Amino acid sequence: MKKSVIKFSSVIFVCFLILAAGSMIFIPSEIATADSTVEVIEAAVSNLESNATAGKSALKIVSPTNDKAIYIPESYFLQYEGIYAGDIHKVTYAGETFYYQGEPTLKQITVADDELLSPDVTLKLKEGADVKIGIFQLTDEYTIKFLGFNETGTEIYVSAIRDGNSPILNFIPADCVETFTIPYQRKAQIARDELLASKEDPPVIDGGNFTSNTSVGLRIVIIIGIAIPAILIVILLFKPSKNERRYSKNSVRSGRGRDDFDYDDSRSYRRRERDERDERDYDRRDDRDYRSDRRDDRDYDRRYDDRDYR
Numbered sequence: 001m002k003k004s005v006i007k008f009s010s011v012i013f014v015c016f017l018i019l020a021a022g023s024m025i026f027i028p029s030e031i032a033t034a035d036s037t038v039e040v041i042e043a044a045v046s047n048l049e050s051n052a053t054a055g056k057s058a059l060k061i062v063s064p065t066n067d068k069a070i071y072i073p074e075s076y077f078l079q080y081e082g083i084y085a086g087d088i089h090k091v092t093y094a095g096e097t098f099y100y101q102g103e104p105t106l107k108q109i110t111v112a113d114d115e116l117l118s119p120d121v122t123l124k125l126k127e128g129a130d131v132k133i134g135i136f137q138l139t140d141e142y143t144i145k146f147l148g149f150n151e152t153g154t155e156i157y158v159s160a161i162r163d164g165n166s167p168i169l170n171f172i173p174a175d176c177v178e179t180f181t182i183p184y185q186r187k188a189q190i191a192r193d194e195l196l197a198s199k200e201d202p203p204v205i206d207g208g209n210f211t212s213n214t215s216v217g218l219r220i221v222i223i224i225g226i227a228i229p230a231i232l233i234v235i236l237l238f239k240p241s242k243n244e245r246r247y248s249k250n251s252v253r254s255g256r257g258r259d260d261f262d263y264d265d266s267r268s269y270r271r272r273e274r275d276e277r278d279e280r281d282y283d284r285r286d287d288r289d290y291r292s293d294r295r296d297d298r299d300y301d302r303r304y305d306d307r308d309y310r
Contacts, residue, residue, distance in 0.1 A: 036111055040077040041104045048192050054182040056149045061091060061098040063169060070148040070157045075188035077117040080106055094118035094147050094159065119182050121146040123158065129176040133160060133168045
């Protein structure tokens, strides 16, 4: 019976090892295909804490077919492709090729499989708006995606697609579309959420009770932190010193016996003061007039010398 149990346990252990080895083989390959590392140029965010949505950044690019500057929204990325010519660099943005001029600040980021580096904001034309890109009249049949701003923000750079055809890219007036907002890129949104969470107000006391979202552990720590200093203050205020316990009038009064002297509240029974009092009494005795003593001695001798010894 014992041998069969041992054998059965060994079989289970071997099966567990096989499953663990299989998971080590398949899981890393799945993660590797899901994430990738890319080199990018980031559009900096001006005020991540105060602004809930992204605005126009200072990062600008130009299109191969249009030399007008396009300012991309904050928190999004240009994927760097390399030097094109001189100080002009080739980048990819929203699946299209653009050019960046200047000395780029490059950084490497890890991008998930479903993570976008450009905004995914669909625009809706205002009713009755007459908008053209080249020879194409934009209608509700087009899917219009926002990509960037012009320098003043009066125009927006868009991508318009219809029936799966190639996108049409160009500027259109900003006031021809319904009001829209641009969310932060995923990484910036996570950073903003963490920043706001770290700045949440501490728990307050409402009617003598902590707010409901305060953890029990935090309540205990706060109560202990308040109680310990209070106890220490009470001990320091009311703890008697050694000299007070030894020479206090109450201790002298309570310590004397039935035949002891009566306690005098005006006197001090400390040894030093008692010695000083004895010295003063001695000095007072030294001030006596010793002439009277000599006079008494002469009278005594005279009385006895006048006696008749016959």
